[in-house]
Every structure is written in structure tokens, then in C-alpha cells.
Amino acid sequence: MSIEWPSATLEVVQQRPLTVKNPKTWPHIHSYGGWGRFFAGLQERKILATRCANPRCEEKRLWLPPRCECPDCWHAMDWVEAPQRGRLYTWSIVKYPGELFKLPPDTPLISVELDGVCTKVMSWLKEGKPEIGMPVRAVFNTQRPTHTILDLAWVPA
Amino acid sequence: MIKFGPQNLRIPKFERPVYVVAGGLTDYRKRYPEKNTCQLCTEALRMAVEENDLKLDPEEVRRSVNWCVYSQFADHFGDQLLAAAKVHDYLGFDPLGNIEVKTGGATGGSAVLAAAQAVASGYASCVPVVGWERMDEVSTKVGNSYIASAACKDFESELGWMYAAYYALMAQRYQYENNVPRDTLARIACKNHEYARHSPFAQNPGKYTVKEILENDIVSHPLSFLECCVMSVGAAVLLLCDEPTARRLTDKPVQLKAIAGGSHTLRTADRRHMPILLLPNETPETYADYFGAKRDAWPGFSSFLASRTAAYLAYHMAGIKDPLEDFDLLETHDAFTISDVQTYEDIGLRPYGRGREFIESGDAYFEGRLPTNLSGGLIGTMHAVGATGIFQIVELLWQLQGKYDKFHGDAALWRRYGKEKPTDWRSLQVHNAKRGCAISHAGTGSHVTCAILERV
Numbered sequence: 001m002s003i004e005w006p007s008a009t010l011e012v013v014q015q016r017p018l019t020v021k022n023p024k025t026w027p028h029i030h031s032y033g034g035w036g037r038f039f040a041g042l043q044e045r046k047i048l049a050t051r052c053a054n055p056r057c058e059e060k061r062l063w064l065p066p067r068c069e070c071p072d073c074w075h076a077m078d079w080v081e082a083p084q085r086g087r088l089y090t091w092s093i094v095k096y097p098g099e100l101f102k103l104p105p106d107t108p109l110i111s112v113e114l115d116g117v118c119t120k121v122m123s124w125l126k127e128g129k130p131e132i133g134m135p136v137r138a139v140f141n142t143q144r145p146t147h148t149i150l151d152l153a154w155v156p157a
Numbered sequence: 158m159i160k161f162g163p164q165n166l167r168i169p170k171f172e173r174p175v176y177v178v179a180g181g182l183t184d185y186r187k188r189y190p191e192k193n194t195c196q197l198c199t200e201a202l203r204m205a206v207e208e209n210d211l212k213l214d215p216e217e218v219r220r221s222v223n224w225c226v227y228s229q230f231a232d233h234f235g236d237q238l239l240a241a242a243k244v245h246d247y248l249g250f251d252p253l254g255n256i257e258v259k260t261g262g263a264t265g266g267s268a269v270l271a272a273a274q275a276v277a278s279g280y281a282s283c284v285p286v287v288g289w290e291r292m293d294e295v296s297t298k299v300g301n302s303y304i305a306s307a308a309c310k311d312f313e314s315e316l317g318w319m320y321a322a323y324y325a326l327m328a329q330r331y332q333y334e335n336n337v338p339r340d341t342l343a344r345i346a347c348k349n350h351e352y353a354r355h356s357p358f359a360q361n362p363g364k365y366t367v368k369e370i371l372e373n374d375i376v377s378h379p380l381s382f383l384e385c386c387v388m389s390v391g392a393a394v395l396l397l398c399d400e401p402t403a404r405r406l407t408d409k410p411v412q413l414k415a416i417a418g419g420s421h422t423l424r425t426a427d428r429r430h431m432p433i434l435l436l437p438n439e440t441p442e443t444y445a446d447y448f449g450a451k452r453d454a455w456p457g458f459s460s461f462l463a464s465r466t467a468a469y470l471a472y473h474m475a476g477i478k479d480p481l482e483d484f485d486l487l488e489t490h491d492a493f494t495i496s497d498v499q500t501y502e503d504i505g506l507r508p509y510g511r512g513r514e515f516i517e518s519g520d521a522y523f524e525g526r527l528p529t530n531l532s533g534g535l536i537g538t539m540h541a542v543g544a545t546g547i548f549q550i551v552e553l554l555w556q557l558q559g560k561y562d563k564f565h566g567d568a569a570l571w572r573r574y575g576k577e578k579p580t581d582w583r584s585l586q587v588h589n590a591k592r593g594c595a596i597s598h599a600g601t602g603s604h605v606t607c608a609i610l611e612r613v
């Protein structure tokens with residue numbers, strides 16, 4: 001028997017040194033696991049955070065992004081709704097985003113400070129001009145959800 | 158962890174002394190199709206064993222090796238899993254054991270830490286640390302995306318797919334809290350691009366004014382291209398030994414007095430407020446007036462707990478009382494101008510909130526109190542990520558051995574890389590340098606190592 005040479009060939013980018021183009025186009029099937037509840041919550045216009053349920057844990061801060069298990073005692077956490085109004089903690093306008101960025105360049109990226117939350121949520125500003133300290137409120141993408149963190153954004157309050 | 162138990166901050170101890178004996182580099186380029194990764198690593202190793210005035214010939218050095226440590230940040234870039242095994246074989250070290258280390262941007266520093274642990278414990282007596290990164294197989298935009306895969310992919314990466322943006326968020330907050338003149342940040346970039354002009358290894362040397370830095374294209378507001386590290390291809394090698402091996406190999410041994418690592422949340426967002434961890438040159442009074450309306454938290458977005466922890470451990474390990482006094486030179490991980498100022502504070506060159514003074518005073522410059530990044534750093538010379546932390550220590554080693562000119566001023570070396578030695582080249586050798594420090598840094602401060610080298 002005789003086997004044919006493969007029909008797929010690599011594109012040669014240059015001859016010296018020999019440089020070829022390796023194509024790559026397969027998807028990853030990624031599970032959010034327990035954090036999926038947060039992304040599902042966005043579709044109900046809720047920001048779901050977590051707090052440690054262990055009565056003996058010294059730290060009982062509200063975590064957002066949520067953690068299913070507490071970093072201080074490894075105990076399961078309770079899901080709690082976080083406030084939807086806060087203050088802009090810091091911002092940047094990204095001019096040259098990396099490949100895969102789904103928003104237009106010039107989108108303000110922001111961190112948001114929410115009362116009672118121990119973290120500064122990273123997100124984006126959908127309307128207005130960013131300024132540190134400005135009051136903002138959450139808005140949700142429920143029309144055509146991306147099922148990513150981009151489904152949460154903020155506008156001036 | 159924000160409350161420490163009695164053993165959490167135990168000061169690390171080497172069971173026996175560790176020496177740095179030789180270093181080797183390649184030049185660093187945006188694209189390097191002429192040489193594959195195995196060849197680049199071989200080139201750096203050959204410089205280490207052939208050009209460091211060792212008393213044994215390369216074959217005898219090879220016969221002394223008994224363990225190897227490899228350092229590459231991202232398998233994505235080279236598109237080759239277990240690349241370390243390929244390099245190890247190519248270098249002819251089979252069947253000796255080896256290990257590959259990965260801690261993001263601090264991979265090089267962590268690899269040196271792993272090698273030091275092997276030597277200090279008695280597990281090994283002669284360990285090459287070999288680091289590289291091959292960042293030219295994809296476009297810059299895809300490269301930035303790959304790097305941003307080292308942010309949290311569930312909650313962060315989508316927001317920019319760009320690490321500069323995550324530092325830009327910190328930069329804005331740092332500016333708000335500490336009101337640093339924009340010029341001061343730009344001066345860091347000017348300094349490092351300028352020092353890179355004197356290095357044959359450098360990828361992005363240049364003579365820039367503050368104005369040119371600030372008027373350069375913005376990557377992510379407020380950081381301009383010239384304030385960000387380069388994306389490089391290249392390798393670096395360091396040879397670590399125990400004392401008997403070091404004495405056999407060199408007349409100019411340099412001791413690795415300390416190397417320690419710290420960490421903090423991958424997501425900047427998740428940094429909880431905690432009490433400031435004090436360095437030996439600080440007291441609670443140092444920060445009596447630190448917190449206020451604008452500065453509401455530590456480490457917050459302005460400081461790196463990982464750097465502070467690494468410095469705390471390494472300073473105690475090496476008996477450093479005041480870094481500004483005790484070090485003769487410093488290599489920081491200047492991935493961005495802003496992170497450099499933050500680092501000055503984290504490692505105690507100035508108290509928190511006053512990092513700008515380290516630049517403004519002239520301390521950070523050649524012939525200043527603590528010359529910093531005379532190598533050209535990540536902004537001027539290279540950031541072939543897996544090689545970077547090793548590169549820093551190679552440059553420190555050569556300074557401490559009085560060999561800056563040998564490795565930067567030789568016209569033949571410039572020609573080796575297809576370059577002309579500049580007519581206005583100048584020596585950046587620090588006179589009689591005795592002790593140096595290198596900071597290797599990952600993520601937005603997820604891993605940091607602090608290494609302290611001393612001429613003996």
C-alpha cells in the first residue's frame with residue numbers, strides 16, 4: 001500500500017530562515033464552575049457577592065468577584081446581593097487593547113468602590129467621562145449577553 | 158492572608174552559602190527568526206562558561222553540573238509544552254535532573270530562588286539557571302492577549318486583554334493619592350532608555366526628552382509606549398554554586414546573600430486593607446500621617462504587598478538595615494514607569510507616598526546614591542519574560558565583579574549583534590560596587606522576588 005502525502009500545507013512566511021505559519025483555531029470549553037452563579041445573576045440584574053458563612057471565621061468581608069470558599073478559613077461562603085451604586089475608584093482609557101478585546105478602543109476601564117465590599121471591582125464605563133470619586137450605578141447586558149464579565153457595566157449615577 | 162501567624166514570616170535561612178559565578182546573555186530583539194529557542198539558550202550558556210574568566214574550561218564546568226533550573230513564562234508564546242526538556246537535552250545535560258519554574262514576570266527571579274534552594278540545602282553544588290522567552294511567533298496584539306491571559310480570565314482579562322491597562326488603573330489611582338508630577342514618571346523612562354544606549358544587548362535604546370516620552374502614543378491612559386517595557390526574544394543564563402565549586406571556578410566569587418519571594422492576589426481588585434508591614438528602616442511613626450481622605454487603604458492600588466514581603470524577608474536574611482545605604486546598585490522590574498515608583502516605596506528607598514523623591518533627588522542615577530537599572534532595564538533593554546529576572550542578576554554580577562566595561566564596552570561584542578558601538582558610549586561601571594539588589598516581579602504584583610548579591 002502507498003499512503004498519500006498530506007494535502008494540508010503550511011504557508012511559508014519567508015524562506016531564510018525557513019519560517020512557516022501554524023494555524024490555530026480550536027475553542028476551549030470553559031466552565032465557570034461555582035462562579036457561574038455570578039454570571040447568571042447578571043441576567044437577573046443582580047450583582048452577587050459572597051460572605052463567609054463560618055461563625056468562627058474572623059474575617060467576614062463581602063467578596064466581589066465572589067469566591068465560593070473563604071480564603072481565610074476555606075469554609076463555604078453565602079451568596080449576598082452587592083450594592084449597585086458606588087464610586088469610581090480609578091480609571092484608564094485603553095488605546096491599544098490586545099486581540100480578543102470585544103469593546104471599542106477608547107472604552108474607559110474602571111475600578112468601582114462599593115460600600116461594604118472589600119474589593120474594588122474591575123469593570124467598564126458605558127457612558128460619560130470617568131473621574132475618580134464620581135458616583136456610578138450598575139447596568140446590565142441582558143439583551144444579547146456575552147456571558148462574560150462584560151455583561152456588567154456602569155454609568156454616572 | 159492579612160493576619161500573620163508566628164511562623165508565616167519566618168526569615169529564610171540558607172544551610173550553606175550560595176555563590177553566583179558566571180552569567181551569559183544573548184542580545185534582545187523584537188523578532189529573532191535567525192535563531193530558535195534552543196540556539197538562544199546555548200548562546201547564553203556559552204557566554205557564561207567561555208567569557209566569564211572561569212578557571213576551568215567549559216568541559217570541566219559541564220562535568221561539575223548536577224542539577225538544572227529552567228525559566229520560561231508562557232508556553233503560549235513558544236507554542237511548545239515542556240520546552241525546558243527540549244532545551245535541557247539540546248544543552249547536553251541529560252540525564253541530570255531538572256525543573257522548570259513559572260511565576261509570570263517573576264519567573265526568572267523564582268528560577269534563581271529555586272536554584273539557590275538546591276545549592277543552599279546541599280541538594281546540588283553547581284546549577285545553571287537558563288531562562289528565555291520567544292515572543293515573536295504572534296503579533297504584538299496577540300502577544301498582549303497572551304500576557305493578559307496571566308490576569309484572571311474569568312473576571313479581568315476581558316477588560317482590555319492588555320496588561321498595560323491594569324497598570325494604568327494603578328497609575329491613575331497612585332497619581333490621585335500621591336500627586337506625582339507626570340514629568341517625574343517620564344524621567345524614569347528617559348533614564349532607562351538612555352542607559353540602554355550603552356548596552357550591546359539592548360532592544361530599545363534611545364535618547365529622549367521628558368516631552369518626547371509624554372507626547373509619545375498612549376497605550377492606556379496615562380502610560381505612553383515609551384513608558385512600557387519591550388516585548389523581547391532572547392535568553393539569559395546564570396551559574397550558581399556552593400562555596401568549594403565557586404572557589405574552583407573563579408577568583409571573583411559573588412555571594413547570593415539572600416533571595417526571598419512574596420505574593421499577592423492576582424487580581425489587583427482583591428487586595429484587602431491591612432496594616433503596613435514595616436521594613437528595618439521604618440517605624441510606626443513613619444506612617445503616622447499616611448492615611449487620609451485620598452489614601453484610604455494599604456496596599457490598595459498604590460503598593461505591592463508581594464514586593465514588600467520579599468524585601469522584608471530578604472533584608473532580614475542579609476542583615477540589611479537601610480537599602481539606600483547598604484546597596485551600591487539596584488535592578489528593578491521597570492515594566493512600567495508607574496510600577497517603578499511603587500517599587501521604590503515597597504522596598505524602602507522612600508516611605509510610601511514619597512517614591513518620586515528617589516528619582517527627583519538624583520539618587521537613582523549613575524553616580525547617584527543608588528544607581529538603578531544601569532542595564533537599561535525592561536523599558537530600555539529587554540523583557541524576554543523568562544529571561545528577565547536572570548538578566549538582572551547577570552548584570553548585577555558583572556557590576557560587582559567590575560566587568561561592566563568588558564561586557565558592554567567591547568566593540569567586538571557590539572559587532573557580534575550586528576551593531577556599532579556608539580561613539581558617545583560611556584562606562585556605567587559603579588566604582589567599587591560591593592552589594593546589589595534585584596527585584597523580579599509578576600502580574601500586578603502576584604509574585605515578587607528580592608535577591609541580594611555581595612562581593613566577597
Ligand SMILES: [Zn+2]
Nearest residue numbers: 052057070073
Ligand atoms: Zn472564613
